[in-house]
Amino acid sequence: MRRAVWLMLVLWLMGLPAMAHESRPAYLELNETAVGRYDALWRTPLLSGMRLPIALRFAEGIRTVVEPVESELNDSLIERRVIDAGPAGLVGQRIEFIGLQASITDVLVRVSRLDGSLTTTLVHPAQPWIEIAATPGAFSVAGAFLVHGIQHILGGFDHLLFVFGLLLLVSNGWMLVKTITAFTLAHSVTLALATLGAVRLPGPPVEATIALSILLLAVEIARKNRDETSFTLQWPWVVAFCFGLLHGFGFAGALAQIGLPQRDLPLALFTFNVGVEIGQLMFVAVVLSLRELLLRCRLPQPAVLYARPIASYGLGTLAAFWFFERVSSFLS
Numbered sequence: 189m190r191r192a193v194w195l196m197l198v199l200w201l202m203g204l205p206a207m208a209h210e211s212r213p214a215y216l217e218l219n220e221t222a223v224g225r226y227d228a229l230w231r232t233p234l235l236s237g238m239r240l241p242i243a244l245r246f247a248e249g250i251r252t253v254v255e256p257v258e259s260e261l262n263d264s265l266i267e268r269r270v271i272d273a274g275p276a277g278l279v280g281q282r283i284e285f286i287g288l289q290a291s292i293t294d295v296l297v298r299v300s301r302l303d304g305s306l307t308t309t310l311v312h313p314a315q316p317w318i319e320i321a322a323t324p325g326a327f328s329v330a331g332a333f334l335v336h337g338i339q340h341i342l343g344g345f346d347h348l349l350f351v352f353g354l355l356l357l358v359s360n361g362w363m364l365v366k367t368i369t370a371f372t373l374a375h376s377v378t379l380a381l382a383t384l385g386a387v388r389l390p391g392p393p394v395e396a397t398i399a400l401s402i403l404l405l406a407v408e409i410a411r412k413n414r415d416e417t418s419f420t421l422q423w424p425w426v427v428a429f430c431f432g433l434l435h436g437f438g439f440a441g442a443l444a445q446i447g448l449p450q451r452d453l454p455l456a457l458f459t460f461n462v463g464v465e466i467g468q469l470m471f472v473a474v475v476l477s478l479r480e481l482l483l484r485c486r487l488p489q490p491a492v493l494y495a496r497p498i499a500s501y502g503l504g505t506l507a508a509f510w511f512f513e514r515v516s517s518f519l520s
Contacts, residue, residue, distance in 0.1 A: 213294040213310075214242055216283070220301045224274050225253065230267040233293070239265050240293060243286040249274060250281060277301070278320040288316035308332060310339070326455055333456045337463020340442050341471070346398050346510060347435055348471055353405035353503055355475060356496075357412060358424050368472065370425040374432025375439060376461050382440030383457055391441045392518035398438050399510035401431045406504030413496050439464060 217229040230244050244267075246252075254270035273281060278299065285295050288311070295311040297318055309332060311318050321328075341347060354371065358364040381387045408420040408427075420427045443460055 213296050214240070214285070214288075216244065216295060216297045218271075218278065218297075218299045220277065220299075223302065224277050225270065225272050226278065228269050228271050230256075230269075231264050232267075233264045234260075234262075240291060241287045242291065242293065242295075245284040245286055246271060247281045247283070250278075280320065282317055282319045284317040285311060286316070289313045308336070310335060326452060329452045329456055330459045333460040334463040334466075336443075337460040337465075338467040338470075339463075340439070340460075341464045341467035344438070344442070346395075346402060346507075347438065347468075349503065349506070350398070350402050350405060350431065350435065351468060351471060352475060353402060353409060354424065354428060355472070356409050356499065356503070357405065357421070363424065366425040367428045368468075370429040371432040371435070372465055372468065374429045375436035375464075378433045378436025379439045379443070379461055379464075380457060382437050383443055384453075387437075389437050390518075391437075392514060394434065394437045394441065396511055396514035396518070397434055399507050399514055401434060402507035403504050403511060405431075406500050406507060409500040409503065410497070413500060 214233060215229075215231040218226045220226050232240050232242055234240075250271050250273045252269055253272050256267045256269040259266045259268075283297070288295060291313055293313070295318075297309045297311060298306070299308075299320060300306045307321070309318055351368070351371070354367050355364070358367050378387065382389070405420075408418060411418055412421055439461075443457075
């Protein structure tokens, strides 16, 4: 019965990336190059080759100095322009995202100023506009990066599948706590080191190796299914710690895309990491709750018999696909 439950959870997880494809965030970047003048970059994701119907609208007091120029990437459309908001800049000005309320897409807004301050805000469909505020206080920075951390881990399906693989691999409750804790500590260390510039690794190879770590975990799950033993099965927390160091670089890459406010860098880094841990615990709680719920259901005997092998092979197949896809992307 437990095997069939794990299979159903694996199939559910494998379907998440497809659903998430529709909710990739749009992105607006505003860089102040002179007093009141900004370089604007507006990126909207493509869905099945079509642009999401979201339009950018600036307040009436903001004039376009250089007309928009569009370029198309594989997964998004990029629009660049130069705007002038006057001597007061963008503070107090409203930017609207027409059509956002009818979608499931968020918009990440990043504003950098001449004084070196940097703010990032996530705009949701429920409130499809943003009013640019002055340099935010510590509480605002902490709240924003806490939310960024939670949303990043819940949208990072490779990280979630690795955690799910740990749940498949470790059945002992106390050992599971040690294993998840080791993974958390490890990626917290490399997240901090990479973000602060102490260690640097190129992003594409890191992402490919993260996929490989899931594949290796699937191999160990298959060994467990055959009642074999290995170092990973005996010391899963050690392996989780080693792979966690790798996953931390993946988190750092995502954080670099958001941008850290230099004035509140330690606070932003800390709260982002806390958000990642909260999101990870939420995921573990949901998986374990669904597992207990499904255990109460009566499933056919064939499903119970073949569930665990299918689960491990399904996890490995998806990880292998990601690995070759990511390797080919930076080798081409």
